[in-house]
Amino acid sequence: MTLVKTKIGRRSFIRNAGLASGGLVIGFNWLASCKMTPEQVNNLPKEWFEFNGFLKVGDNGMVTIMSPNPEIGQNVKTAMPMIVAEELDVAWKDVIVEQAPLNTDIFTRQLAGGSQSIRQGWESLRMAGATAKHMLKEAAAQAWGVSADEITVKDGVLTHQGSGNSAGFGEMASAASSIEVPEEVQLKDNGDFSIIGTDKRNVDGKKIVTGKPLFGLDVYKEGMLTAMIVHPPAFGMKFKSMNAESVKSMPGIKDVFHFEAYPDDVERQWADGGGIPELVAIVGNSTWECMQAKKALDVEWEEASKLESSAYHDEALASLLEKPQEEPAREDGNVDAAFKKATKIVESIYSAPYLAHNTMEPMNFFAHVTSEKAELLGPIQTPEFLEKTLVSRLGLPAEKIDIMMTRMGGGFGRRLYGTFAVEAASISQKMNAPVKLVYSREDDMTQGTYRPSYKVKFKAGLDEDGKLIAWHVRGAGTNDDLIFENRFPAGAVDNYLAEKHSLQSNVTTGAWRAPRSNFIAGAEQAFMDEVAEAAGKDPLEFRLELFDRAINNPVGDPEKNDYDPQRYAGVLKLVKEKANWGSETGKARGVAAYYCHNSYVAQVLELEDTDDMPRVENIWCAVDCGIVVNPLAAKNQIEGGMIDGIGHSTYSAMTFEEGKPQQSNFDNYRLMRHSEAPKNIEVFFVDNGIDPTGLGEPSLPPAIGALANALYKATGRRHYNQPFINEKPPLVG
């Protein structure tokens, strides 16, 4: 067992009157209606006892566990409570899960981003369960006059073998909740886990399949008005004037006004991203009435800065690829000299367009702002940052601002930027009424915060033995410089040069599932295949040779390299074995591996054997993300990530003419559909007992490389430019 100090987040474990059952959810009764199944309601305890901010135990032994982080579909609402329940040793069936509201006094990092929820919550979640178990044992020890060390706990039952005493958590809850919080607690050895590592179904599953209100868009409250916004039709334009009078008198319309969501004096957080400063609001009784008014409204816009087109972005990025970086991001050895010596040189340029997030649930938020307080409820990945912005925007202290997260109909990074919540609060303040802001799909898709557009040029040099002696990468993106200079193959090539540039653009960008990695991985892994081919080597073996180099004789300071070559090679070897790589299947196959968000993923992807429109038939995927808390859901993330990567790189693009987005809904922005999705996916986890790392993002980036490599095998042509559907002649339908 590991003994850990309860210092980290100790505040979280100190009882506080404000935490008493229900205390935090006052004002959010909307959620209470959908918290529990009817069976659970019937079995509810008469009294709850608070142990710490994470959990309370009922007098009948039921346990409520608060899930601190926002749920965007990554399934932390099941996984985080599983970790608490593990250390508490309660039976999973006796656990009720609730979404915690934003509470910076109790929780740290209530954020869904960077695939970090489990990794960074791991220790405090375990301590929350372990401290409560310790207190229950102490209470039982005092009641029975025995030593706590002799008490065992299993499935919510405390037992003392020697005296034959036994009691459920419920019986000890009252006494235990006033036992002093221990200075240190013992955590379990991995081998003793009985919940972690087992398949647990989504705690909201039943509510999802029966259509219960769970999402931000499902919030309806007494006296609530609906609001929609009108934003500039093109990047580079701003509001000039409008004639709202006739629209104001349309049925159900309460008001139409121009407003500033971000006046100049608002202190912006990074999470305010590309928030549009000035907008038009339409407020009415119902969504359809607002939509009708929106159609009828005539707004005049004026040019405020350059109106950029995709052709401009392409040219400007291409010219950056010709420009050396003054201070290269990383340089090992001497690439110029090495290229002179090289017997073979491979050089290619890869590109990808802007992408929209397109969460299935469009942006929305409920806000009720009065002169005394603000109540906000909705889908947000960064509630803590939102609170900071609202303090500045509304002129209210943080204690007067309550923020509650709903389940989110997807995040993918878009809801890191709570601009829509700031807009909702601004509108509510002006209307002095509760308001739910709803974006139409068109509003959502054309408002920005896109995955940047990227280009990258690779150049590799091989010696006469086919050994990689030089690697030069120069990348550029819009508002983003793309390159992770310390990632593979840095450390595995004697002469290595990484350069990066960012093109400033008024088309707003933001993190999109696996930022940067979502492009650079696919490009790098496709280029790696080109180099392996030039070297006359099997692409998988070629990669393993490079990892051998990084393991045995790394170039430069190995501490600087942002990956562990052993684990990287480990997933490649595992996928090699599982896919039976090297055996002739008669089908086109591609391999790729990548490291991001602290996890390692390798994939072999196989295409259907057809003359036209090849579709992915099989994927074997090996993942090293340390301990897997909930394998059933973890596989769902891995599968979804790969489908996401394959779908977007094949079909999706945002383009611009004179600043105006050319795609606005799913009739002109293509997303992968059922008949295009991979047919079979098998996922294999490396079992190494290391503390858990990221899971929501790492499977996406390499899938694009594996696809490009398989497409080459199928067609004989390299696929350099996403979306691959635009490659002429089109090869993927």
Next chain:
Amino acid sequence: MATFTLNINGKEQEVDVDPSTPILWVLRDHLNLVGTKFGCGIAQCGACTIHLDGTATRACMLTVSTVGDSKITTIEGLSEKGDHPVQKAWLEEDVPQCGYCQAGQIMTASAFLDKNPNPTDGEIEMAMNGNICRCGTYTRIKKAVKLAAKS
């Protein structure tokens, strides 16, 4: 504004709305049936799928004035206890990620299986093609449809 009497989940419901209002917003804004989701508003994503006399229909482009006596079933009315074979299969396969598209997926799948109880993989894919899942749960959806078909 006009009054309409609608047959929803076996119950007569009266609403007073603009005749151009799509059923999606009648359900969500006026009848507190929020299980039917808004995704695109132009019949492209399937999030708003309901059954109209047993046929999977996009509620976002179905205006209230055209419904007449037709029977509307929403996800809330698919089964009394949430135990329709398709719902059960969805839970068994642990399909949802964010879950937002799933009511629509389930409504499409259940109407489809009523008409074609023993579908091939290709038939499932074609039937489900109007329902986008941004989270990429397609492989699990197919498994769940097959599981539901078996039961």
